[in-house]
Amino acid sequence: MKKYSLVLLFAIVANVVMAQSAALLVEAESFSDKGGWVVDQQFMDLMGSPYLMAHGMGVPVEDAEMSIEFPATGRYDVYVRTFNWTSPWYDGEGPGKFQLRLNGEQVGSVLGTAGNEWYWQKAGTVNIKKKNNNMIVLRDLTGFNGRVDAIYFTQDNLPPPNELTTLGQFRKQMLDIPGEPRQTGEFDLVVVGGGVAGTTAAISAARLGLKVALIQDRPVLGGNNSSEVRVHLGGRIKVEPYPALGDVVKEIGPSRGGNAQPAEYYEDEKKMQMVEAEENISLFTNYRAFAVKTEGSSITEVQARHIENSEELSFTAPLFADCTGDGTIGVLAGADYAMGRESRDEFDEPTAPEAPDKMTMGASVQWYSAEENQPSSFPVFQYGVEFNDQSAKQVTMGEWTWETGMNYDQINEFERIRDYGLMVVYSNWSWLKNFSAEKDKYGNRRLDWVAYIAGKRESRRLLGDHILREQDLTDFVIYPDASAPTSWTIDLHYPDPKNTEHFPENEFLSIAVHKPIHPYPIPYRCLYSRNIDNLFMAGRNISVTHVALGTIRVMRTTGIMGEVVGMAASVAAKNDTNPRGVYNGHLDELKTLMKKGVGKYDVEDMQNYNLGGSLGPKKTTIDIPPYDKD
């Protein structure tokens, strides 16, 4: 086996070395002019790279183009890494059609129509007559999410490797990426994930004097509350026992509520500017963390890669916060985690199923249409999910209920989950526009926005010294380390039974089942890892059961968690200890900070939308039991 591996490695290295003299790898996401194509980094851990996607909602997008330089003139075989994204549901040609063009000529055949998974498709051959100023173009033909990872020109007629590890090595060699990431300097706290929780964690820590790195894998902050996903904030701020928690949420939060509203509702620029106004924060947008280094049970370094130019950076600090939503940093470091539903016996939760399973809440692909002054057409889109007037949803927009993937793995099958979300939006809309008995109603409506960044609700949950469970919430069990208050109901989603009638096992609509609670302060011990000594968590990936996740996952609550994590990090830094050390020896300092809050600006409280239907404050003050560690 060892011998075989060595031979294989030699073959790969030889291939790369040979290729280097007469080969060129072009990463699609690095195109200097992306036209109407978008960079999608969501699945780079699964398929190896960010990619470009033609997200035109049925209308071909503008060309992406770039001038490239070849190592030598001559004849090249061309390979394009792509696949047919509808292949899980449809055997024929896929809708994501595009062309590769070079110096004004089409290269080979139409691409994007074949392949059940990401692979190097032979596009054709080209004859290069000049080394410089060769214009390469990606031309979308349909507007239906054709996708390109990379383009490879070779004179050896050998496609690059497709296996992820060897492909990763191949990319580094071909793109001349340094073996070691560039050091970014020393920080007191590295926050990974710039959703609402990560943003508030960074601001909170920075305001308390810590030097913070905030790493976000998109160009905007806010995660599910950004204009890319468009879920509004939910839950309450100003809740006992710490009404000052939420002051940062108030500062960065959009002034208007509503899911699937126009982009400006989500005020991306406000979140960005609030972060940029903090001199202690170094913001790294468009970087996705992909590796960690550890010593013993502590993280020493996080490595992140730019989603467009592949630059790799290294971040070191004594403290880290995993606000990725997927628990990515924790899992890379070996943190204990859970995913799916616990059995009823495991935590004695009445709402839990009798047997454990892998079911999660799904991810939403939200969308809306706009009324035009004249008729607007939409292509027939039929790729394996068939609609009729009984099964089609007669709607002009879809918000959180357009939820998919509850029976699939929200990490390893996430591209399929997102793609199914796109598939049903297009298929349903195609039915309404082209075939429905009510199609006249939709004649002037145009599909105006469909999310391509899916709004994920549930993923891995990193386990802390306390795992919040249903009875803590329903029995109002207040712990000495009570901290961020959660105020939403226990809101768990399931496939909509009516949708199941038409699409069994392939539902795309959900229902919410609510169990009211009184606003409840989450124990601080849910906000740090039980086995990675210097790792905090904030967001949906904190230490809770599946049932308890139902309440803590809304974004005013995750924002409050972030504030607490920032405060706890400052206490840890001041006392040269770790997250558990704060609990064991400095809880009073944390409580003092939570009472005071880290609000900085005198802004009006516009956070009065989507407060949720909990039972309201049980008491005007909540008595926190004294902490006695003996």
Place this chain on the structure above:
Amino acid sequence: MIRIKLLILSFLILLGGSDYPSGSPVWQIPEKDFLGMEGVKVTHHLENSKDSLSDNKIIELQDEHGLSIWFGRYFFKDICITGLCRMVRLWIFWDGTGNYLGIQLDGNDPLTKSDHTPFSLQDYIRLDEIMADTVSILKDLSYEDLTVEEKVDKADKGLFEVDGYSSATLPSLKEYVVDDAVFTCYTLWHTVYGETKDYIDDLLKERINPEYITYLINGNRNQQLFALENIRQRNNYFSEFESRILDLITAEDKDIAEKAISLVTPGYLANPEKQAPFVELIKNASPSIKYEILYKMQSVDDVSPDAIIALLDLFYAGDISQGALNHIFRIIEKQMAANESIKENKPIRERLEKLASHPDPYTARLTKNFIESVK
């Protein structure tokens, strides 16, 4: 559509006379003796009423100007619980703008619960709150929905067992009704918001004219809301009441302020002379209305320099918080992109430069970035 016929039966008759059952009111909700109030009584006849049991007369009490104080109707209602029906007799009142006002019961006829015990005072207060809720969950339920819980086999409930979302179950209805009186609540709510209210609404619509609106818009809260709603329905009234509508945008009452600002259209704000005074309302407006003003200005195609200057001055004076600065810049950015003269406007530039050196880092940085982005 119910056909109506208006009969004015009498003038200046003191209420409590013999035209309607006197009874001896024991419960008046809220505690106000509507039948004892003075005014001019007008009787309307509801023809083709679907409610054949109840009196088909709607009594209107008018003041000395002929404006409605209330409308009332005497009902005979069968309220049925598990097949047993009991007749209830009561008055229901609506105010002069058609909103639910109260219920008055005959002395010997208290409302009862499913176990036949009479309502307590707390129950009547709760009932009054439920009747005042125009969007009650009861609105979309049918009589059959109230008993769904009894029909569902518990073994079949599955994931709906803890369902507060599935509204068609008795437990989930509890917070919306008087305990053990779901049928009474349901019957009365649909009576309050049934054909009588439709009749009153139609009647009031017919009476709308500028004189009437003038009276109402200076009246009490409900009258102001009613007036604003009717202005909304008649676009040509806006200019006549413009000044009063702008006043009401800064009203303390949230509903009135929101209703008033909803009347301000893009067409109105297209007039540059209207923009700065509109923006100046921010000074005395509630926080949410301040934002509404900013949202409205964001949708204006051509914002005047005066309005932009007013916005910047209001921000500098603290009348607009830092949380809304990005909204101000959205307005200015759009104008600068479309109009070079706005970009070069000296007073605007001076104010931006002043903000760029603001002591607060957020304001200063945001302004610097903004200036850089629009260069």
